[in-house]
Amino acid sequence: MSAGAGEAAGLPAGVTLRPLxxxxxxxxCLEVQQAVWGNDPRELVLPIVLEATLRAGGLLGGACDEAGRLLGFVYGMPAARDGRLAHWSHLLAVRPEARRLGLGLALKHWQRARLREQGVERAYWSYDPLLAGNAHLNLNLLGARVVEYVQEMYGGEVQGTAGSDRLIVEWVLVAPAGTAPAPPREVVGLETAALPEAGPIGVAVPGDFxxxxxxxxxxxxxxxxATRRAFTHYLARGFCVAGFRRGDPPLYVLESGT
Incomplete structure (x- = not known):
């Protein structure tokens, strides 16, 4: 499939993808961010920063309707990881009323095509592990893999009581979509006292965090x-995130790396 066909597949009629x-x-882009995250300046990337990033080699693409209104965008910047050229994808934002149209996936496919044209092989980004929809997109639909758990990545006050813990994922741009992992032996949830040690282990998250x-x-x-405790415990002991299972509850499946 060509890059153009991959980007257009599944888009609603009249929606186009283009550089911004x-x-x-x-x-x-600022208006879309405000629609998604509100007006807290700590959570917004201002136009002046977007402009500077573009001039430094950043990538910014949007999904627009027939009237030209921006429905969502993806934004990132050049990066280096383990001594190799990479891309840090900082934002993927879609207006609330335009969700469930496949725009997030389409924007990531657009991003992948542009990065491959530049010779970039890997992209990285962070996301909240408690957001089940993001986990499904990142791990199942895109085939990204978890490489790190970061506590309070943006500071404890950015997102209130729940904090700003993040999973860092690596997206190999030629990798296929992910596959659903096998069911876990045991599930770690909100009330779990002693963490089981024999994998595969499920780490449950809320359906709508x-x-x-x-x-x-x-x-x-x-x-x-509860999830911070589980992820830090298992990742420190050599477990890896094998994938994400949708259901009630949705859960990550962690397997021993040994």
Whole structure:
């Protein structure tokens, strides 16, 4: 399949993908961010920073409707990892009313095609491990793999009680989509006391963490503590994240690397 066909596959009628540049496009990116994350300046990338990044070799692409309105965008910058040229994908944002249209996946495919044209082989980004939809996109649909768990990546006050723990993933740009892992032997959840040691092990997450955070921030904080405990425990002992299973509850499957 050609890069163009891969980018267009599954897009709603009238939606196009294109590079973004210039004042109007960058202002629209800020508007999309505000629609997704609100007006907290600590969570927004301003147009002046987007412009500087583009001039330094960054990549910014958007999905626009027939009227030219920006529905979502993907944004990143040149990076180095383990001594190799790479790409850090900092933002993937889609307006709430345009979600479930496949725009996030299409934008990532667009990003991959542009990076491969530049000779880049790997991209990295972070995401909140408690967001089940993001886990499905990153691990199952794109085939990225978890390489690191970072506690409070953006500081404890950025996202309230639940904090800002993140998983770092590596996306090999020629890799196929992920496959669903086998069911775990045991599942670690909110009330788990002793962590099991024999894998594969499931680490459960809420079905809708965003709604949970808005409605019960204390419970959201408990979920953060429980998953932080599990991920840091198992990753430090050589386990790897084999994949993500959707269901009730959704869960990560961790397998021993030995």
């Amino acid at each position: 540049a210039g004042g109007d496009d960058l202002a629209a 965003s709604a949970l955070s808005a409605g019960d921030p204390v419970l959201a904080g408990r979920w953060r503590a």
